[in-house]
Amino acid sequence: MIIKKQYDVVVIGAGPGGLAAAIEAKKGGADDVLVIERDVELGGILLQCIHNGFGLQTFKEDLPGPEYAQRYINEAKSLGISFLMDTMVMDVTSQRKLYLSSRDFGYVEVDAHAIVLAMGCRERTRAQVRLPGYRPNGVFTAGTAQRWVNVEGYMPGEKFVILGSGDIGMIMARRLTFEGAHVERVLEIQSYLSGLSRNYVQCLEDWGIPLQLNHTIKKIIGKNRVEAIESVAVDEKWNFIPGTEEIIPCDTLLLSVGLIPENELSKKAGVALDPVTGGPFVDEHFQTNVPGIFAAGNVVHVYDLVDWVSLAGVEAGRSAAEFALAEKERSARYIPLVPGKNVRYIVPHKLDKKALEKGDISLQMRVTKPIEEDVWLEVHGEKNSIVRRSERYVRPGEMVTIVLKPRMAAEVEKAGRLTVDIYPKSEA
Amino acid sequence: MEEKNFICTACPMGCKLIVRMEGDEVVKILGHRCRKGETYGRQEAIAPQRMVASTVRIANGIHPLLPVYTKGSIPKRKIFEVLEKIRAIEVPAPVKAEDVIIANVIGTGVDVIASRDMPEK
Ligand code: SF4
Numbered sequence A: 001m002i003i004k005k006q007y008d009v010v011v012i013g014a015g016p017g018g019l020a021a022a023i024e025a026k027k028g029g030a031d032d033v034l035v036i037e038r039d040v041e042l043g044g045i046l047l048q049c050i051h052n053g054f055g056l057q058t059f060k061e062d063l064p065g066p067e068y069a070q071r072y073i074n075e076a077k078s079l080g081i082s083f084l085m086d087t088m089v090m091d092v093t094s095q096r097k098l099y100l101s102s103r104d105f106g107y108v109e110v111d112a113h114a115i116v117l118a119m120g121c122r123e124r125t126r127a128q129v130r131l132p133g134y135r136p137n138g139v140f141t142a143g144t145a146q147r148w149v150n151v152e153g154y155m156p157g158e159k160f161v162i163l164g165s166g167d168i169g170m171i172m173a174r175r176l177t178f179e180g181a182h183v184e185r186v187l188e189i190q191s192y193l194s195g196l197s198r199n200y201v202q203c204l205e206d207w208g209i210p211l212q213l214n215h216t217i218k219k220i221i222g223k224n225r226v227e228a229i230e231s232v233a234v235d236e237k238w239n240f241i242p243g244t245e246e247i248i249p250c251d252t253l254l255l256s257v258g259l260i261p262e263n264e265l266s267k268k269a270g271v272a273l274d275p276v277t278g279g280p281f282v283d284e285h286f287q288t289n290v291p292g293i294f295a296a297g298n299v300v301h302v303y304d305l306v307d308w309v310s311l312a313g314v315e316a317g318r319s320a321a322e323f324a325l326a327e328k329e330r331s332a333r334y335i336p337l338v339p340g341k342n343v344r345y346i347v348p349h350k351l352d353k354k355a356l357e358k359g360d361i362s363l364q365m366r367v368t369k370p371i372e373e374d375v376w377l378e379v380h381g382e383k384n385s386i387v388r389r390s391e392r393y394v395r396p397g398e399m400v401t402i403v404l405k406p407r408m409a410a411e412v413e414k415a416g417r418l419t420v421d422i423y424p425k426s427e428a
Numbered sequence B: 001m002e003e004k005n006f007i008c009t010a011c012p013m014g015c016k017l018i019v020r021m022e023g024d025e026v027v028k029i030l031g032h033r034c035r036k037g038e039t040y041g042r043q044e045a046i047a048p049q050r051m052v053a054s055t056v057r058i059a060n061g062i063h064p065l066l067p068v069y070t071k072g073s074i075p076k077r078k079i080f081e082v083l084e085k086i087r088a089i090e091v092p093a094p095v096k097a098e099d100v101i102i103a104n105v106i107g108t109g110v111d112v113i114a115s116r117d118m119p120e121k
Helices: A016-027 A044-048 A065-078 A142-152 A167-178 A197-207 A264-268 A306-332 A353-358 A406-414 B035-046 B076-088
Strands: A006-012 A033-036 A082-084 A087-092 A097-102 A106-117 A121-123 A139-141 A159-163 A182-187 A215-221 A228-233 A246-249 A252-255 A259-261 A293-295 A334-339 A343-347 A350-352 A361-367 A375-380 A385-391 A400-404 A418-424 B002-007 B016-022 B025-030 B053-059 B065-070 B090-092 B100-102 B112-114
Touching: A006 A016, A006 A306, A016 A033, A016 A044, A016 A065, A016 A106, A016 A306, A044 A065, A044 A142, A065 A306, A087 A264, A106 A306, A121 A142, A139 A142, A142 A167, A142 A252, A142 B065, A159 A167, A159 A215, A167 A182, A167 A197, A167 A252, A182 A215, A182 A246, A197 B002, A293 A306, A306 A334, A334 A343, A343 A418, A350 A353, A353 A406, A361 A418, A375 A400, A385 A400, A385 A406, B002 B035, B016 B035, B025 B035, B053 B076, B076 B100, B076 B112
Parallel strands: A006 A033, A006 A106, A033 A082, A106 A293, A139 A252, A159 A182, A159 A252, A334 A418, B053 B090
Antiparallel strands: A087 A097, A097 A106, A121 A259, A215 A228, A228 A246, A334 A350, A343 A361, A361 A400, A375 A385, A375 A418, B002 B016, B016 B025, B053 B065, B065 B112, B100 B112
């Protein structure tokens, strides 16, 4: 693979949102689409969601997560989209420049006409729910346990308590039961289930795993390894109700206490975030406040269904392609002005080819070194000379100006870039 | 007449179903929003079925485990028997998504198939 300097659409993240966006961008006419993924394979978190229930809307089939991902992976690969794996995006600017660190390619810079943010979300951890007690081994987020059990082949414990009735927690309760572990209890501080009812039925009720609403953890017991948790009932203001404490012996505590959109990169690009969702403010095309930067999926707000994430990806991808094509056309009208012999810089840095039809354009520049004899100031394209005038001398302290006239428009149009050289007539 | 209450799991809507029974016969189903719910309610009242997803060991794959699932639903009471079978085997990489891993598992008529491609290490 050769990494280009400029892409039409760059998608950050190869989960369901990112894959759908990349596919749709490509179908929408974007030629160069690049997907950047920090993992070593495509698919995102779906790869560890081995349970079925995905794709009922999209495919009218009841699929497990990896299979749902596989269909998008296969389509994306068949369309000639480029993938950069094992690569972190370290920075993104509002000018749509990306700075990457890649295992295979090292440090890389790429420019994009449009960007789709598809970084997904991450789990709330113990620190974010303030659980009192020691900090023993054996406290994990449900998603971490899911990765170990379903992908890497490790069991995190034998006797579990799960805090939070989020979908991942309930699904892990069943999964751990299938693998021979014992799930003692699911505790939920709210008075209602936070995940889907169907998961309560298939994952807890089916296996006789008790769910206690209005309950939370008062204390984690155990110094080196979790030995038990002390649960407690709460009132409607989440205050502990004295006398309701119960010690539940267990060796592992899983947390399924919510997901937060992952927007560290978005902030760097100047994307404004909604404090309620934790994701970017977007319009109906999922464009953020930064023109040309779109966002799709759980990075915007946390969805219950992957099918909706894919739909969001489709809209963001289509819009990103549209933006990129317009941007490409606009930037193709511009030609860069390049400092040549003895020129330090030129202002403006680029010019719109069509602008000459409307009137004169003056190029202002400074020389690198003084030349105390007759000089030529020459503007030329790759092959054609456009204008040449003389000066008695040039000095860095004194700005030099060359004027492009409307009659030069045809020659300028032919050039891909304009170079200015300043040199002694004696060398001509 | 007996009434059974279920939450339909056939889609994420999670409709509340009421199934009226006369002995072993379903006489009326209420609360479903679609046909699938009716089928689910009937089945749940008489002989509950579930799809099962788990993992099998895979030799030489890029991961040590291959996710698999039952292509259709199987009787709920047979789930642990199916899990036993799944746990007992190991398959060699590479595998393609939807490859059959165990055909007609424990005589249910349902195949256990791969949930993803698993390339060789
Ligand atoms: S009855 Fe239909 S709509 Fe309601 S949960 Fe079942 S499948 Fe979904």
